[in-house]
Amino acid sequence: MNAFRFRAVAFLACLLMLPLERAAAVDYPDPPRVVDPYNSASAESLSTGFLPEVGGRFSYNHALIHHSPDELFYLLLDTWALLYNSGRYTIGYRFGSVLMAGPVAAEESAASVARFWLNAVQFEYGIHAAFLFGDSWSLLGEYSRLSLHPLRSAFGETAYDILKMGASLPELPLEWGGVNTSFRVGYHTLFPFWESVLPEYRVRYSMTPRIRYEGRRGAPFYLEIEPNLLLLADNGVGYEVFGESGLSLKGIDGNIELYLWLQFNDEAELLDSAGSASRQVGLGIRIGSNS
16 A cells, blocks of 8 residues: 555544534643644654645643643544645644543542543544745634533533634754744634534634744754633633643654653543642653654
8 A cells, every 4th residue: 555545544534533422521731733834843854745644642741740630531533634845835633532531539439450430532633734925824724523422420511613823933953952832812702603512612713822842863852832822702700721841852753752741731620510720730641642
């Protein structure tokens, strides 16, 4: 099987993973290769044409410190494909799933081999576009959907559509690496054509800056921070803050990352009838590949 056929089969497999239901909570950060493939450390290896790249990554995030009794660890799977790259613009697809697990409470019982409950699964999927403006700026666009499906009673079910526009700044070169910065503004809603009976999502607009440093000499160190300002439908204000810092060990077609992560938000909508603000710090490992 040649490289193009392999990528085509992998892309079709991603499409088959689309959830049949729609039902979202935390807007987890998109992979850097999806947000702006022209501004990542490996942009020079990006091929042109149809389906030039198929990629994926699997992450395990374990919370060492957690505010909520319903959060213990996450299993995250991202798959994506660049549908077309002209050398000036790209159109890509992304599908992601997040399996959320919480500890077993003292009054509950579980199998002796697994002292946790699988609480909910979240899906994130959509179309992303990037247009290289000049030699180093990128204009960014996105339409995506998020959905949270409870696996246990008392956990919530929400859904929303996202439209985002933004820009990626030229890379700031430093002695040992480079800093990539992007900023996107999002509109969050649930379009009427879905005919959904779910309640309106609390977020109406979001403002999302992202700053990522990647070391390219010496230790393969990286640092990423993404603070989100949320403007709510009830005229209130909310927030989501994500951060990662660790080592990225790169191979020929993939990498392994070992990192410290944090996640803070004022409301994760994980529970159906009560607030579920998240305060988490933990360790993670991620395995990724590109073809």
